[in-house]
Amino acid sequence: MKVLVTGGAGFIGSHLVDALMERGYEVRVLDNLSAGSLENIEQWLGHANFEFVKGDMRDPEVVKDAVKGVDAVFHLAANPEVRIGSQSPELLYETNVLITYNLLEAMRRKGVKVLAFTSSSTVYGEAKKLPTPEDYGPLEPISVYGGAKLAAEALISGYAHTFDMKAIVFRLANIIGKRSNHGVIYDFINKLKKNPNRLEILGDGTQRKSYLHVSDTVEAMLHLFNEFLKEDKTYDVYNIGSEDWITVKEIAEIVSREMGLNPEFYFTGGVDGGRGWKGDVKIMLLSIEKAKAKGWKPKMNSYQAVEKTVRELLGKE
Numbered sequence: 001m002k003v004l005v006t007g008g009a010g011f012i013g014s015h016l017v018d019a020l021m022e023r024g025y026e027v028r029v030l031d032n033l034s035a036g037s038l039e040n041i042e043q044w045l046g047h048a049n050f051e052f053v054k055g056d057m058r059d060p061e062v063v064k065d066a067v068k069g070v071d072a073v074f075h076l077a078a079n080p081e082v083r084i085g086s087q088s089p090e091l092l093y094e095t096n097v098l099i100t101y102n103l104l105e106a107m108r109r110k111g112v113k114v115l116a117f118t119s120s121s122t123v124y125g126e127a128k129k130l131p132t133p134e135d136y137g138p139l140e141p142i143s144v145y146g147g148a149k150l151a152a153e154a155l156i157s158g159y160a161h162t163f164d165m166k167a168i169v170f171r172l173a174n175i176i177g178k179r180s181n182h183g184v185i186y187d188f189i190n191k192l193k194k195n196p197n198r199l200e201i202l203g204d205g206t207q208r209k210s211y212l213h214v215s216d217t218v219e220a221m222l223h224l225f226n227e228f229l230k231e232d233k234t235y236d237v238y239n240i241g242s243e244d245w246i247t248v249k250e251i252a253e254i255v256s257r258e259m260g261l262n263p264e265f266y267f268t269g270g271v272d273g274g275r276g277w278k279g280d281v282k283i284m285l286l287s288i289e290k291a292k293a294k295g296w297k298p299k300m301n302s303y304q305a306v307e308k309t310v311r312e313l314l315g316k317e
């Protein structure tokens with residue numbers, strides 16, 4: 001099977017590429033290298049089953065060329081920063097909604113019928129039901145990022161039903177691991193490298209979310225994708241996360257310990273009752289019963305995933 005991975009040079013994308021290549025797929029990556037890097041896919045450059053295209057999906061022509069000849073698309077290209085929503089809503093619209101529209105149009109015109117999309121837990125906003133199942137509603141995202149992901153999901157569903165495609169959507173928890181170059185663990189490590197005595201924590205530190213290691217994430221995506229291909233379904237949605245959660249303060253403690261430091265924690269207090277920023281969801285835990293019923297379950301819990309990620313980012317493993 002030949003697949004296109006958009007955002008394949010990025011954090012989650014490059015791990016997915018590794019898994020696809022190891023399983024013998026033919027892989028084309030389309031990436032503008034804005035957040036991703038060639039280093040992440042270095043080991044595959046020059047491989048007979050691998051092709052890299054540098055291009056920006058905001059240009060419809062780039063996308064049309066990239067989908068030519070593929071059987072399926074894994075669409076991971078996106079700006080992943082929830083926090084930029086209040087300053088740059090346009091950027092989040094373009095890099096989550098517009099590029100998804102460009103992709104769907106290109107797939108329709110070139111007759112590509114299968115799509116897998118990485119959406120986000122942020123589509124649920126501040127869910128009143130925890131763990132939150134896929135059929136929870138009404139969906140009320142509280143960030144532009146979450147709104148843009150939900151808009152992309154809706155477009156995908158509409159296109160899938162109208163143009164006889166098959167589309168699977170993954171709503172991801174907070175994904176962490178080697179090659180991640182943003183997010184709370186990355187931020188804490190960099191802050192402590194600059195000042196080992198004091199760690200600034202955005203918000204009140206009680207933000208409590210579910211974290212999943214990228215290795216578990218990629219396993220889930222491929223397993224659920226292959227199950228979905230066997231089914232007579234046009235569109236389906238799966239949560240992918242771990243079954244527990246961890247607070248930002250606990251993450252700060254793990255990072256400090258792994259770095260051999262004992263810094264003073266300084267809480268900024270944040271906005272709107274202790275959030276790190278406008279649109280920061282304070283409590284997130286996804287129900288993964290649906291994915292488990294299909295035969296996948298995470299190997300690591302949130303604590304183990306955070307610990308492993310800290311070690312990986314520090315170069316210890």
Ligand SMILES: O=c1ccn([C@@H]2O[C@H](COP(=O)(O)OP(=O)(O)O[C@H]3O[C@H](CO)[C@H](O)[C@H](O)[C@H]3O)[C@@H](O)[C@H]2O)c(=O)[nH]1
Pocket residue numbers: 080081082083119120121122172173174175182183184185187188200201202203207209248275276277280281282284
């Ligand atoms: O320096 C920092 C950075 C973050 N935080 C806190 O840590 C938590 C996690 O923040 P991240 O930036 O790691 O992640 P987000 O939860 O905002 O977003 C992540 O998870 C989402 C899904 O839950 C999206 O998919 C998104 O792309 C992905 O980056 C937040 O509550 C934030 O307030 C801090 O206290 N200090």
